[in-house]
Amino acid sequence: METKYIFVTGGVVSSLGKGIISASLARLLLARGYKVTIQKFDPYINVDPGTLNPYEHGECYVTADGHETDLDLGHYERFTDIRTSRANSVTTGRIYQTVINKERHGDYLGKTVQIIPHITDEIKRNVKFLGSTGEYDFVITEIGGTVGDIESLPFIESVRQLRWELGQNCCCIHLTYVPYIKAAKELKTKPTQHSVKQLQEVGIQPDILVLRTEKELPADMRRKVALFCNVSPESVIQSIDVPTIYEVPLTMHAQKLDELVLTKTGMTVSGEPDLAKWNHYLEKLHNADKVVKIGLVGKYVQLQDAYKSINEALFQSATYCDHKLDLRYISSEKLHDGNVDDVLRDLDGVVVAPGFGQRGIEGKFVALRWCREHDVPTFGICLGMQCMVIEFARNVLGLEEANSTEMDHKTPHNVIDLMEEQKTISNLGGTMRLGEYVCRFEPDSRAAKAYGATDVKERHRHRYEFNNNYRERFEQAGMKCVGENPATHLVEVVEIPDHRWYVGTQYHPEYSSTVLSPHPLFMDFMRAAIKFQENNN
Numbered sequence: 010m011e012t013k014y015i016f017v018t019g020g021v022v023s024s025l026g027k028g029i030i031s032a033s034l035a036r037l038l039l040a041r042g043y044k045v046t047i048q049k050f051d052p053y054i055n056v057d058p059g060t061l062n063p064y065e066h067g068e069c070y071v072t073a074d075g076h077e078t079d080l081d082l083g084h085y086e087r088f089t090d091i092r093t094s095r096a097n098s099v100t101t102g103r104i105y106q107t108v109i110n111k112e113r114h115g116d117y118l119g120k121t122v123q124i125i126p127h128i129t130d131e132i133k134r135n136v137k138f139l140g141s142t143g144e145y146d147f148v149i150t151e152i153g154g155t156v157g158d159i160e161s162l163p164f165i166e167s168v169r170q171l172r173w174e175l176g177q178n179c180c181c182i183h184l185t186y187v188p189y190i191k192a193a194k195e196l197k198t199k200p201t202q203h204s205v206k207q208l209q210e211v212g213i214q215p216d217i218l219v220l221r222t223e224k225e226l227p228a229d230m231r232r233k234v235a236l237f238c239n240v241s242p243e244s245v246i247q248s249i250d251v252p253t254i255y256e257v258p259l260t261m262h263a264q265k266l267d268e269l270v271l272t273k274t275g276m277t278v279s280g281e282p283d284l285a286k287w288n289h290y291l292e293k294l295h296n297a298d299k300v301v302k303i304g305l306v307g308k309y310v311q312l313q314d315a316y317k318s319i320n321e322a323l324f325q326s327a328t329y330c331d332h333k334l335d336l337r338y339i340s341s342e343k344l345h346d347g348n349v350d351d352v353l354r355d356l357d358g359v360v361v362a363p364g365f366g367q368r369g370i371e372g373k374f375v376a377l378r379w380c381r382e383h384d385v386p387t388f389g390i391c392l393g394m395q396c397m398v399i400e401f402a403r404n405v406l407g408l409e410e411a412n413s414t415e416m417d418h419k420t421p422h423n424v425i426d427l428m429e430e431q432k433t434i435s436n437l438g439g440t441m442r443l444g445e446y447v448c449r450f451e452p453d454s455r456a457a458k459a460y461g462a463t464d465v466k467e468r469h470r471h472r473y474e475f476n477n478n479y480r481e482r483f484e485q486a487g488m489k490c491v492g493e494n495p496a497t498h499l500v501e502v503v504e505i506p507d508h509r510w511y512v513g514t515q516y517h518p519e520y521s522s523t524v525l526s527p528h529p530l531f532m533d534f535m536r537a538a539i540k541f542q543e544n545n546n
């Protein structure tokens with residue numbers, strides 16, 4: 010079949026969950042046997058989100074091929090189990106960079122380079138790139154930002170042009186918000202009407218409207234929206250708040266979003282999507298009656314999106330262990346010897362988060378010392394693993410001023426240090442150790458047993474590394490380097506085998522945990538936390 014292109018735009022306000030709708034639609038189409046991918050186009054000028062503070066757009070998600078992307082790509086992978094790549098995440102910055110490079114190279118043969126057609130052509134080329142590989146029946150494209158924003162205009166214009174070019178192989182879904190005015194006890198559709206008008210002004214008639222709402226939309230209200238917005242009433246779908254985002258595929262299917270997309274793109278609808286495994290997960294989620302309490306120690310505690318993939322990986326593993334997750338965010342900046350006991354005492358497990366820079370670092374050491382001394386299941390991820398190493402060096406090896414050269418470049422004990430090849434790099438964008446690398450385990454390590462394998466591939470995003478000059482001293486004192494890259498001997502995983510569960514990974518396992526295949530290390534950590542809780546009771 011010819012590749013079908015589905016565009017998802019948003020109006021009224023941002024943060025409506027275009028990513029979740031796109032991912033849910035993808036899940037439904039996959040469950041009908043189609044090959045699907047999802048891509049995100051972000052209107053900001055940053056070439057990629059790697060240099061953004063997590064407070065701006067939440068976590069930076071890393072693809073297996075080593076591209077730093079928007080956190081929506083994490084949703085795509087968690088919902089679909091399909092790997093994304095550099096091609097699935099495009100920003101205005103990248104589009105302009107390519108066009109400007111071509112201009113410098115003389116590729117435009119003396120022509121004036123303009124937004125239309127040069128920028129829009131480059132956008133269109135990127136939109137169609139994954140489709141042109143022949144690997145996908147459906148390419149879902151989410152356009153970041155809100156319709157009416159100045160910066161998203163070139164993207165919207167490209168969608169308008171593509172609609173003409175693609176004819177029936179194209180379908181536009183527009184997501185809007187229906188606010189509930191408490192004082193009047195009324196739902197209001199006017200913002201939706203305005204938002205659709207705005208789309209129509211730039212030449213796009215949406216095929217399907219998805220209305221985010223906190224309350225049930227009455228049928229006559231949907232008819233009214235349909236009438237004002239030039240769509241059929243059954244093409245007005247409500248996306249009502251649900252207890253978990255993983256129910257959204259079901260609420261979308263109940264309103265036939267998948268069937269609508271198929272008919273609008275000229276396909277015949279037959280049978281039902283196979284959602285057996287998905288439903289099994291949801292059943293576990295609903296039936297879980299016990300609670301597991303996990304603390305996440307980090308510095309971005311005001312914004313939960315900053316640790317999105319870790320949250321989801323913990324959530325999935327708790328669910329598969331038939332427990333509800335009680336996740337407590339613990340600000341590493343506020344943690345000190347005086348309060349650590351109170352804060353951590355009733356937790357079943359502790360995760361020490363990734364991060365950059367000095368802020369909040371001492372609190373991570375305080376947490377780790379407490380966890381190590383109290384033998385609480387503890388999981389250190391990236392900077393969290395590096396902190397495990399530093400804390401152990403200071404308090405077990407007696408190397409008082411041990412540190413990472415990221416925090417103290419004059420430390421006499423650089424147990425974590427910059428990789429040799431990083432020392433000459435001054436550019437910040439895309440220059441870390443990024444993407445998948447092989448990790449080889451000691452066969453009898455906790456990690457190897459958790460994975461059921463000795464060679465695995467996991468995704469990285471860091472500049473600093475365990476300093477192998479100290480390896481022997483750590484191992485003699487009980488912290489083992491159980492995983493390393495076979496080519497470079499860089500240490501990937503440390504453990505204290507004498508402990509219940511004390512494991513640190515230089516890589517980020519959370520990026521590859523999905524709804525249908527939860528990550529083995531998170532599963533193992535969660536089992537250990539639950540066992541610890543049971544022992545304590």
Ligand code: GLN
Pocket residue numbers: 362363364365366390391392393415470471472473474
């Ligand atoms: N700041 C550390 C480094 O660059 C850890 C990075 C991270 O936690 N992702 O090595």
